[in-house]
Amino acid sequence: MNQTSNISNINELKNVLEVALLTSNTPLSLDDMTRLFSERMERATLRMLLDELKQDWANRGSPTMELVQVASGYRFQARAEYSVYLARLNPEKQAKYSRAVMETLAIIAYRQPVTRGDIEEIRGVAVNPNVMRQLQERDWIDVVGQRDVPGRPSLYATTKNFLDDLNLRSLAELPPMEDFAQQEIPLDT
Amino acid sequence: MNQTSNISNINELKNVLEVALLTSNTPLSLDDMTRLFSERMERATLRMLLDELKQDWANRGSPTMELVQVASGYRFQARAEYSVYLARLNPEKQAKYSRAVMETLAIIAYRQPVTRGDIEEIRGVAVNPNVMRQLQERDWIDVVGQRDVPGRPSLYATTKNFLDDLNLRSLAELPPMEDFAQQEIPLDT
């Protein structure tokens, strides 16, 4: 009897988590989720419950949503195979970012923290302030300090939100830079 | 063969609807939902699928979300019994107490037990009943007696809870007024 009440209690806890995760449009951290319950909730218990919840959804006949962990917490998201349907729902395509924006983002992501000067050095062109503004407005980059040189230029880094939006838990999950190395440029003397 | 247009399976159709409804933050109309599918979808079929989907969720052991129809379409929403949990996630911070509330509280703390008349005399303005109500609802002040004068006005004092919330063991831990006299030495001389 004690056992069945335990099981129903576990299911209730999982249900609360499921509801919270399905209705939140930002990832929920473990701290967020402990706040759901009036009684004390151990983080280990929470992790165990989330793991079970993830399995429950994965074990459905044909799963629709998946529970994933990203940089700032956990979220439910549509499984990749449904994106073609969902894309039809909002045909106004999200404006693609320009190459300048994406290259700047890549430099900040892989070389952070960097100054505008560093970005200009790597790209060989002046940084358009508009590019930085777009990335900041998207909450993908922010200023994390100043380099201690004359002019004290701002140091930029990527945000947690950048990782969340790209479905990453940490920067280490970015595709490794070595993969991009092409063949050597020959220096025939 | 066009893979995406070749969905004959009813479950697959329901899954697409489920994903679309769970990931949309606005209700979806029938028109919206027909757009999900590349092939033609009758509104009657759509209604039938939505009805089945609604039943599927309602028939779960302990349902978490429910599919409901509102003015502008359909949406999944958390069942009412989960509202109390979700409310804990983002407690609304109330604005700061007004100056009137804080001054009234200060007078009661330093001059207790006091009547409303005493407070009015010290502040020079009438006491808004709402102010006293706010402090009583917070369980920071209560009535400890009546002064034996015509009208028998209530005498207010601070509660134990007030001390707890301000991290004080006793009123004697409030800074005595002599301290202020020192602090009021003007700095710009």
Next chain:
Amino acid sequence: MQATIQANSQAKLTTVDAKIRGEAFTTLPLDLYIPPDALEVYLEAFEGPLDLLLYLIRKHNLDILDIPMADLTRQYMQYVEKMQAIKLELAGDYLLMSAMLIEIKSRMLLPKPAEIESEDDPRAELVRRLMEYEAIKLAAQRLDEMPKVDDGISVASAYYQHISEVKPPEVDLNDLIEAWRNVLKRAKLHTHHKVSRAELSVREHMSIILRRLKSDHLVEFSDLFDVVNEGLPKLVVCFLAILELAREGLLRITQQAPFSPIYVQLYGHD
């Protein structure tokens, strides 16, 4: 040398898809010469001089050093003049790059004294920058292709009925002190109403005794003193509180006969 360049540079410029005066602009101009009216389109197709150089090296197997520096520089100077209004900054970047190329070339041409034979190849730095830029360019493409929230990734955001759990405002000691200070300032009570610690203790005890009498109605005088647990100062404070309450007419102290128990009750509570 010139011939090689021309042959290479006439290859299809597959990454450029632009039209100048209605004609498809898909051929890299001869001698790297870009007609001034095409310049804007050209600059838009490439992200900058590094990008252009990388394109020439990768797609046309162009040797960095085979670029006719003098011609290139002359052309860039013309662009800068014609482009004073538009994209001046970008033209400057190209100019800087050609200056770098010329510097490299001149250092290559200079005879090297034997003792500094080991000096780094002047092209090495450029190659390093080109490789780094290429890696970043590919990383950017990869980032661009990755599914993102609202662009390939759909996040659950179902509706819920918001009920508000209002958190009461936080108040700390400083807020309270500030409020009391304001009261005093306005009431100009400084001189008359100094509140000391002792007075606060008395006032607190006044409230405690009133609360006790409110629930117990009639309390024996001696019961108000916790002689066992409280020290003398507390007992004095308690006594002062009773006297103050009596003075303010808040409680009544009665005794039926000499040496009989003394009772304390709220005034008007008979």
